[in-house]
Amino acid sequence: MAYGWLNLSPEQLDNLTPRELSNKLAGFEKLEEKRSQDDWYKFRMLASTLLAPHTKNGRGIKPEKLWPFHWEKKQSKANKMSKQRLEYLESRSKLLKNGR
Numbered sequence: 853m854a855y856g857w858l859n860l861s862p863e864q865l866d867n868l869t870p871r872e873l874s875n876k877l878a879g880f881e882k883l884e885e886k887r888s889q890d891d892w893y894k895f896r897m898l899a900s901t902l903l904a905p906h907t908k909n910g911r912g913i914k915p916e917k918l919w920p921f922h923w924e925k926k927q928s929k930a931n932k933m934s935k936q937r938l939e940y941l942e943s944r945s946k947l948l949k950n951g952r
Contacts (some may be wrong), residue, residue: 892921 855865858876868876896919904912916924933941 889921889923895919896921 855862857880860868865873893915896915900913900915900918903918904910907913
């Protein structure tokens with residue numbers, strides 16, 4: 853992985869801490885996921901464009917309706933922060949602004 857995906861030399865790999873290597877791998881995975889999603893967006897737009905002349909009045913179909921992706925779904929309420937956590941973060945923010 854380090855030599856292929858991350859294109860690291862043996863010396864560069866030896867100079868990394870385990871946390872740095874983990875961060876590099878996580879960043880690479882996010883980048884690849886984003887590239888893949890971008891490709892899927894292009895395919896969806898192309899499919900929508902190609903279908904437009906064959907729809908009623910040539911209006912076409914919205915790409916999001918034609919081909920919904922799982923990563924576009926809205927986050928559930930369970931992923932939101934609790935009220936106590938928000939209050940804590942607000943109090944910490946105020947302290948930091950006051951220089952404490």
